[in-house]
Amino acid sequence: MIKFFQHxxxxxxxxxxxxxxxxxxxxxxxxSTMIGTIKNFSLQNYVTLxxxxxxxxxxVGTFTLAIGVALLSTFLGTTGAIGAFYSKKRTRGAIxxxxxxxxxxxxxVTGFSVCILMIxxxxxxxxxxxxxxxxxxALCTPFVYLSVLPRLKQMDHHLYEAxxxxxxxxxxxxxxxxxxxxxxxxVSGFMTAxxxxxxxxFITTYTKPATFDTIxxxxxNATKGSQTEIKTALWALSxxxxxxxxxxxxxxxxxxxxxxxx
Amino acid sequence: xxxNNLRKQLAIPYAIFLIFFVVLPLLVVIYYGFTNGDGExxxxxxxxFFKNGKTIGTLVYSIAIAVLTTFFCLLLAYPVALIIAKxxxxxxxxxxxxxxxxxxINFTLRVxxxxxxxxxxxxxxxxxxxxxxxxxxxxxxxxxxxxPIYNSLxxxxxxxxxxxxxxxxxxxxxxxxxxxxxxxxxxVSGITMVxxxxxxxxxxxxMIYNSTYIMGSLIxxxxxxxxxxxxxxISIILLMIILGVTVISNKFTESDSKTQxxx
Numbered sequence: 001m002i003k004f005f006q007h008x009x010x011x012x013x014x015x016x017x018x019x020x021x022x023x024x025x026x027x028x029x030x031x032s033t034m035i036g037t038i039k040n041f042s043l044q045n046y047v048t049l050x051x052x053x054x055x056x057x058x059x060v061g062t063f064t065l066a067i068g069v070a071l072l073s074t075f076l077g078t079t080g081a082i083g084a085f086y087s088k089k090r091t092r093g094a095i096x097x098x099x100x101x102x103x104x105x106x107x108x109v110t111g112f113s114v115c116i117l118m119i120x121x122x123x124x125x126x127x128x129x130x131x132x133x134x135x136x137x138a139l140c141t142p143f144v145y146l147s148v149l150p151r152l153k154q155m156d157h158h159l160y161e162a163x164x165x166x167x168x169x170x171x172x173x174x175x176x177x178x179x180x181x182x183x184x185x186x187v188s189g190f191m192t193a194x195x196x197x198x199x200x201x202f203i204t205t206y207t208k209p210a211t212f213d214t215i216x217x218x219x220x221n222a223t224k225g226s227q228t229e230i231k232t233a234l235w236a237l238s239x240x241x242x243x244x245x246x247x248x249x250x251x252x253x254x255x256x257x258x259x260x261x262x
Numbered sequence: 263x264x265x266n267n268l269r270k271q272l273a274i275p276y277a278i279f280l281i282f283f284v285v286l287p288l289l290v291v292i293y294y295g296f297t298n299g300d301g302e303x304x305x306x307x308x309x310x311f312f313k314n315g316k317t318i319g320t321l322v323y324s325i326a327i328a329v330l331t332t333f334f335c336l337l338l339a340y341p342v343a344l345i346i347a348k349x350x351x352x353x354x355x356x357x358x359x360x361x362x363x364x365x366x367i368n369f370t371l372r373v374x375x376x377x378x379x380x381x382x383x384x385x386x387x388x389x390x391x392x393x394x395x396x397x398x399x400x401x402x403x404x405x406x407x408x409x410p411i412y413n414s415l416x417x418x419x420x421x422x423x424x425x426x427x428x429x430x431x432x433x434x435x436x437x438x439x440x441x442x443x444x445x446x447x448x449x450v451s452g453i454t455m456v457x458x459x460x461x462x463x464x465x466x467x468x469m470i471y472n473s474t475y476i477m478g479s480l481i482x483x484x485x486x487x488x489x490x491x492x493x494x495x496i497s498i499i500l501l502m503i504i505l506g507v508t509v510i511s512n513k514f515t516e517s518d519s520k521t522q523x524x525x
Contacts, residue, residue, distance in 0.1 A: 003349075006349045006351075007350060009341050010357075013361075013404075016338075016404075017404065019379065020376045021364075021375045023378075024374075027378075034381075035378045035379060075275075077276065079272040080273050082273070095273060095280065104504055105501070105504060106458050106478070108462045108500070109291075110287075112481050112485060112494075113287035114283065114287050116493075116494070117290045121290050134283050138279075141276070174268075174272075199368055202478075215370070219370035234371070238374070241367055245367050248366065
């Protein structure tokens with residue numbers, strides 16, 4: 001009886017989380033413009049999605065930005081974590097404290113403060129993309145740092161010493177011994193940075209050039225507008241992103257299993 | 263000795279980045295919050311905030327939204343996390359993935375989906391404004407509550423639960439005396455992940471209505487009006503709330519690590 005209730009709870013919450021997106025996915029393959037009106041099968045939304053220049057450049061721009069920001073964050077976060085890990089307790093404490101700020105801070109405040117510093121104080125123009133890239137990097141890097149650090153703690157430190165004793169230079173020992181041991185942390189940090197950048201609305205909206213849009217800012221504007229063609233094309237985009245996310249989570253699960261086996 | 267310095271020096275780029283783009287922006291915000299248009303120090307911005315009924319109303323309204331959202335997230339997330347970690351699904355650890363997957367999908371797209379469904383069910387969203395607001399917030403933040411609670415529950419030693427029932431505790435006693443107290447760190451970190459965003463994420467509201475105001479939207483409107491001073495005041499007030507929440511939650515997790523050490 002208790003088991004039965006447990007199943008009910010689980011499936012009700014799943015229904016709540018997934019019903020909207022599933023229904024939207026089904027409707028993305030029809031020519032209807034509203035949920036509830038049953039019409040014919042159509043791939044028109046997908047055609048619109050990939051042939052409207054505005055939409056294509058928005059999607060390409062979003063992913064280019066995300067990858068760029070993720071690469072920058074991964075570099076800063078990884079070197080930062082390694083450096084801080086071997087630093088004195090006080091230095092490490094200071095870095096860790098500052099690192100925690102963007103993690104706990106509200107995104108609105110992070111975005112607004114970066115905007116004030118870069119645009120109002122330093123007078124850097126938004127069109128240079130510098131405020132946008134810096135702002136998103138400030139948001140993403142702490143999470144890379146936090147996913148690399150535990151790997152450094154788990155690492156076998158005798159290997160590094162052994163490499164030095166056997167004639168490695170420090171940089172060689174770092175590249176050949178330390179980095180390979182923390183790769184899983186670096187990869188998951190990189191992926192977290194990508195999703196944070198893709199998901200970000202607030203930092204983007206405060207620092208982006210007027211003519212540039214990411215998925216988040218574009219969707220928010222589109223829901224206020226009345227262009228049904230764009231609206232339903234975004235349903236197709238949701239479907240594709242959902243499939244990508246599902247594939248990624250499954251792949252991640254397989255990778256985890258493999259790691260546990262070895 | 264030179265060799266040891268190199269690995270420390272790796273932290274320099276990130277340390278510089280943190281100083282310039284994380285710490286400095288906050289200092290600039292504090293500077294703008296405590297100065298007037300002529301650059302002279304003043305408290306006028308704060309006095310204006312606390313004297314204006316509309317801004318105070320917004321503060322109270324967003325706290326109410328945040329409290330309710332957090333409460334309902336907790337109400338839904340705890341049973342789910344408990345069932346996946348210790349209940350009927352404890353052999354299916356992969357099940358958590360399904361609940362966490364929405365975190366990877368852009369939140370604006372997810373809210374759009376919910377909006378379409380609500381429009382279909384209710385016809386006009388304006389009739390149940392407050393209910394819809396909470397519903398959309400809970401929908402958006404639920405996965406962020408499930409994950410930390412699940413993590414703290416899986417760490418919980420099954421031996422403790424068995425010991426409690428062997429010593430004569432019934433299921434309800436086991437839950438309230440063993441499981442719930444030991445999962446408090448997870449609950450606290452879930453609350454910190456939901457409370458603050460639901461006070462500030464005005465985009466969710468913006469997408470379903472264009473007129474509801476919470477603390478975040480004040481920053482947004484001051485930003486559009488190029489009013490840096492008042493925008494900074496809102497940021498500082500939010501920062502104080504964040505600081506408070508962080509201090510309280512650290513207390514809980516610290517006492518937790520102490521009890522773990524004692525064991």
